[in-house]
Amino acid sequence: MAKVYVITSGKGGVGKTTLTANLGTIMASKGDRVALIDADIGMKNLDVVMGLENRIVYTSMDVVNGKVDVADALVRHKQLKNLSLLPASQVATKEMLSPDDMKKIVSQMSDKFDYILIDCPAGIERGFRNAVAPANEAIVVTTPELPAITDADRVIGLLENLNFDDSKIHLIINRFKPHMVRHGDMLTVEDIKAALSIDIIGIVPDSEDVIIATNKGIPLALMDGKDRMGKILEDIVLRLKGQELPIPTLEELEEKQSWWKNFRNIFRRD
């Protein structure tokens, strides 16, 4: 039976899709059988981040309408054959699928995979309900800004109402900027943790590499020379699997800059 995670946030643009792609890729690269489900019907993106947009034949909508089986709709990753994607339709709407439909889809996939990651759309309406319905655990993604944190708080409240125990809700702080925290310009990890009162499973520093990876259609976890980000994401996966690893400190999160970059910064006009 697969363990099913929903990656959600409330607010859009905080990095849910990128994290879904990368966490799934890392799980698969370690040998787990992984399926990613794009639940953002009508605004799908996961296929683009994974670089699989040209391989889609059927979508979850075709499965719900009984046109094809789930196995026919799944798209296998080019390099990692144990990583599959169930794409979402671009033309359908979220209302055309119900939470029961999603549960049925996941139950048909459950015995073929170790992990199923569901990329939840922004918002707390129908798309959220659909994505959350089949999940055992939730990963709430936030960035260190007020709108994202307050939306995350709202989502955590809704998850609790839907009977998710606090131990089944994990928090990832994405696009964290250690230098801004150092200068007193950004909320600290402790501030966010105190406000949301759930366990932090990872902190992902802001990185331009994410844009490069998305443009190339290669998950960051598969790109060469991205050891630092790879390690951070890998540790999140290990924590999800139950390993007790310490959350990196501010110093550890800060990217070491070259002496030339530091020298240039002295003369930089702000």
Added chain:
Amino acid sequence: MMAFFDFFRRKKDDSKDSTKDSARDSAKERLEMLVGNGRRFVYKIDDFTDKEDLAKKTEEIKEKIRQEASELFNTEADKVKIVVEEHNGYVIIITNINFD
């Protein structure tokens, strides 16, 4: 000559101004006001109404909509899918009619 040195001079840093709060401090204060007193509680309809009665009436409403829609659009009743959801104290009825 002065213009040459000005080029390398750092722009005056506003954060050193003692009259200005740090962005973190104001964000923390506002965050506490927004979420500080526990999560915003959401009531469920069955906190106020009898659960069984609510379920029975929901099924009745769904059946009536199904019959009406299938007659109106001349489709089989099983092609009409109705889902009733509760969102923050509101009941939302979603009806999908499959014309395939």
